[in-house]
Amino acid sequence: MTTKKQEFKMDSRQKEIENLKDYKYGFSTDIENIRAPKGLSEEVIKFISKIKKEPEWMLNFRLKAFERFKQLKEPNWQKPKYPKIDYQDLYYYSAPKSMKDKPKSLDELDPKLLETYKKLGIPLQEQARLNGIAVDAVFDSVSVATTFKEELTKQGIIFCSMSEAIQKHSELVKKYLGTVIPTTDHFFATLNSAVFTDGSFVYIPEGVKCPMELSTYFRINASETGQFERTLIIADKGSYVSYLEGCTAPMRDENQLHAANVELIALDDAEIKYSTVQNWYPGDKDGKGGIYNFVTKRGLCKGKNSKISWTQVETGSAITWKYPSCILKGDNSVGEFYSIAITNNHQKADTGTKMIHLGKNTKSKIISKGISAGQSDMMYRGLVDISSKADNSRNFTQCDSLLMGNKCGAHTIPYIKNKNLKSNIEHEATTSKISDEQLYYCNQRGLNQEEAVSLIVNGFCKEVLQQLPMEFAVEAQKLVGISLEGSVG
Amino acid sequence: MLSIENLKAKIDEKEILKGLNLNIKPGEVHAIMGPNGSGKSTLSNILSGKKGYEVNGNIKFEGENLLELETEERAHKGIFLAFQYPLEIPGVNTNTFLKTSINAIKKARGEKELDAIEFLKLIKQKSSELKFDQAILNRQLNVGFSGGEKKKNEILQMSILDPKLSILDETDSGLDIDALRIVSEGVNSLRNKNNSFLIITHYQRLLDYIKPDFVHLLKNGQIIKSGNFELAKELEKVGYENFN
Ligand SMILES: Nc1ncnc2c1ncn2[C@@H]1O[C@H](COP(=O)(O)OP(=O)(O)O)[C@@H](O)[C@H]1O
Ligand SMILES: [Mg+2]
Numbered sequence: 241m242t243t244k245k246q247e248f249k250m251d252s253r254q255k256e257i258e259n260l261k262d263y264k265y266g267f268s269t270d271i272e273n274i275r276a277p278k279g280l281s282e283e284v285i286k287f288i289s290k291i292k293k294e295p296e297w298m299l300n301f302r303l304k305a306f307e308r309f310k311q312l313k314e315p316n317w318q319k320p321k322y323p324k325i326d327y328q329d330l331y332y333y334s335a336p337k338s339m340k341d342k343p344k345s346l347d348e349l350d351p352k353l354l355e356t357y358k359k360l361g362i363p364l365q366e367q368a369r370l371n372g373i374a375v376d377a378v379f380d381s382v383s384v385a386t387t388f389k390e391e392l393t394k395q396g397i398i399f400c401s402m403s404e405a406i407q408k409h410s411e412l413v414k415k416y417l418g419t420v421i422p423t424t425d426h427f428f429a430t431l432n433s434a435v436f437t438d439g440s441f442v443y444i445p446e447g448v449k450c451p452m453e454l455s456t457y458f459r460i461n462a463s464e465t466g467q468f469e470r471t472l473i474i475a476d477k478g479s480y481v482s483y484l485e486g487c488t489a490p491m492r493d494e495n496q497l498h499a500a501n502v503e504l505i506a507l508d509d510a511e512i513k514y515s516t517v518q519n520w521y522p523g524d525k526d527g528k529g530g531i532y533n534f535v536t537k538r539g540l541c542k543g544k545n546s547k548i549s550w551t552q553v554e555t556g557s558a559i560t561w562k563y564p565s566c567i568l569k570g571d572n573s574v575g576e577f578y579s580i581a582i583t584n585n586h587q588k589a590d591t592g593t594k595m596i597h598l599g600k601n602t603k604s605k606i607i608s609k610g611i612s613a614g615q616s617d618m619m620y621r622g623l624v625d626i627s628s629k630a631d632n633s634r635n636f637t638q639c640d641s642l643l644m645g646n647k648c649g650a651h652t653i654p655y656i657k658n659k660n661l662k663s664n665i666e667h668e669a670t671t672s673k674i675s676d677e678q679l680y681y682c683n684q685r686g687l688n689q690e691e692a693v694s695l696i697v698n699g700f701c702k703e704v705l706q707q708l709p710m711e712f713a714v715e716a717q718k719l720v721g722i723s724l725e726g727s728v729g
Numbered sequence: 730m731l732s733i734e735n736l737k738a739k740i741d742e743k744e745i746l747k748g749l750n751l752n753i754k755p756g757e758v759h760a761i762m763g764p765n766g767s768g769k770s771t772l773s774n775i776l777s778g779k780k781g782y783e784v785n786g787n788i789k790f791e792g793e794n795l796l797e798l799e800t801e802e803r804a805h806k807g808i809f810l811a812f813q814y815p816l817e818i819p820g821v822n823t824n825t826f827l828k829t830s831i832n833a834i835k836k837a838r839g840e841k842e843l844d845a846i847e848f849l850k851l852i853k854q855k856s857s858e859l860k861f862d863q864a865i866l867n868r869q870l871n872v873g874f875s876g877g878e879k880k881k882n883e884i885l886q887m888s889i890l891d892p893k894l895s896i897l898d899e900t901d902s903g904l905d906i907d908a909l910r911i912v913s914e915g916v917n918s919l920r921n922k923n924n925s926f927l928i929i930t931h932y933q934r935l936l937d938y939i940k941p942d943f944v945h946l947l948k949n950g951q952i953i954k955s956g957n958f959e960l961a962k963e964l965e966k967v968g969y970e971n972f973n
Contacts, residue, residue: 676781678816680779680780680800681818682826683801683804684800684801684803685804685830685833685886686801686805686833686834686890687801687829687830688799688801688833691829695821695826696818698821699820699825699869702820
């Protein structure tokens with residue numbers, strides 16, 4: 241072809257796209273770590289508990305979970321299969337050495353860590369902080385910094401790392417930890433209860449509307465390390481909080497396990513909005529490497545008129561396996577699940593939600609948008625369970641799948657249990673495909689292939705994107721486009 | 730502006746165009762008439778860069794080899810096709826589509842992109858010129874549009890994208906008389922000494938309004954007769970069959 245054409249091709253927009261095509265968070269930070277001895281044992285659990293200076297009840301909580309874990313079998317009913325994980329060949333704790341004596345302020349924080357977060361677009365320093373968003377930054381097994389802490393403290397809001405909460409807000413943690421996801425839960429959740437390392441803790445006092453977005457940024461850096469995040473959010477009576485988590489990891493040939501537990505508790509008239517933008521390393525084009533994202537997220541609408549809303553944009557990970565759920569215990573409580581899941585190349589996802597209606601007049605809404613491209617495979621799996629006591633309850637579910645190309649798969653399994661004649665469940669599902677004709681039409685109007693796909697896909701996902709806090713909606717929109725690049729044409 | 734030399738096109742081993750020649754100079758309006766299946770849409774698709782055809786021959790657009798350009802590059806350079814069957818894109822708001830389109834083209838041309846206010850102003854003006862109900866533009870692109878609304882939407886896009894060569898593929902088919910007049914006015918208002926048109930139609934009625942400079946008969950993959958407006962009248966009177 242002519243040089244003219246090549247020049248044309250490499251205009252700035254094109255270059256921008258070229259740069260974005262590669263997973264841009266794939267770098268790793270060369271930093272000295274402290275690790276627990278390899279493998280899973282009572283000693284390792286004691287090591288973790290000790291290094292975190294935990295009270296005895298916490299260690300007992302962990303050991304109880306470990307006892308239980310030893311009796312549990314790894315589940316195998318999910319659609320995406322994976323090679324057997326050797327749980328003795330993992331590190332369960334890894335933290336930058338410089339974090340051993342916890343830095344008192346950001347000035348004392350290892351410059352390498354500051355640099356890492358800057359590169360990830362999450363500046364932690366005072367002057368560069370994101371406007372109106374408080375960030376808790378978790379690096380491998382520890383929280384390295386939390387911003388805007390003082391401002392929040394003034395209103396009685398607690399936003400800190402889980403480790404800090406266990407020491408400083410022991411009564412609250414003790415009262416609520418494990419009440420939504422008990423230590424006797426399933427395999428991965430129980431494993432998490434035994435070995436969890438860090439995550440965020442949020443407490444919003446009665447009647448307080450949290451004045452800014454709270455967000456946690458999870459970063460896996462060390463190799464051969466599992467990340468066992470634990471997050472607990474409590475919204476006391478009449479309070480409100482919007483929380484967002486983001487995640488990235490370096491590109492590595494090995495698969496890394498991320499098994500988090502997230503518990504949300506909303507008391508009377510409280511509302512929690514929890515958003516996730518998950519962009520863990522998805523593996524390369526041939527399916528090598530990537531994160532196993534096996535996460536348990538559960539919210540309890542404990543009080544009357546409470547509301548919990550999950551919004552997730554899942555674009556990363558080799559395998560995503562999670563069902564953020566709501567237990568609607570309080571009368572008139574509301575649960576919502578808005579999801580965009582995108583799989584490309586060899587990625588696999590088995591995701592959805594569970595809405596358990598226990599209280600009267602409880603309402604739930606599920607909007608799921610699954611997009612599969614390349615040779616990937618996508619499963620929506622959901623459960624709506626209305627108990628016999630949940631009079632006048634309602635669920636609306638809409639599951640839409642969009643296929644790109646002929647080699648990918650999309651499946652929908654909605655389990656429905658309605659034990660109450662006065663309640664009602666409505667389910668809609670569609671499957672569609674981006675046609676070459678649609679792309680041609682967009683191209684004819686001046687959009688290149690990437691722009692066309694991005695426009696069509698964002699249109700398909702709009703209902704869910706609208707749920708994200710403004711600041712993140714734009715980012716998520718870009719991410720949606722980027723993660724599908726190379727999937728057509 | 731456009732010169733097509735000995736254009737041959739195949740799809741799935743089926744020969745559709747069999748040596749077509751056509752020259753369009755700046756400011757000229759050409760009409761192409763011809764029986765169903767003669768290759769009219771194929772010609773417009775090849776000009777605008779649809780993939781999947783095996784193409785031979787030469788096409789020059791403003792001195793450049795058109796066949797080497799990507800579909801969107803042709804759009805950036807000013808080729809516009811009003812589709813015979815405009816596509817529906819569920820979920821995509823029509824206004825969003827129009828804005829993305831015009832800004833993609835402006836960006837490629839090195840012009841300043843429109844912000845939301847400039848865009849709305851332009852849309853308001855153009856849709857009132859075309860008597861196009863602006864409320865429709867808040868709906869999903871072409872989804873649930875009537876046949877006439879779809880065609881008018883194509884003409885609206887043509888008028889905001891300001892193309893050099895506009896190809897209208899049976900835009901008049903299925904339009905009522907009022908819509909037909911509006912479409913013709915849309916074309917006429919864009920008409921100047923630099924802009925050219927290739928208008929595919931079966932009906933003289935549209936040409937009454939538009940008054941083409943040349944009329945061609947496309948049959949069996951070739952232009953077998955060219956003339957002026959009189960040819961259109963003759964074709965409509967005696968039918969395509971009687972020409973060989
Ligand atoms: N994708 C295709 N595969 C096979 N044949 C095609 C395809 N597209 C068009 N054709 C055939 O090519 C011929 C010309 O089609 P078309 O250009 O649409 O005609 P016109 O627009 O003049 O009615 C027709 O016989 C049509 O059936
Ligand atoms: Mg046709």
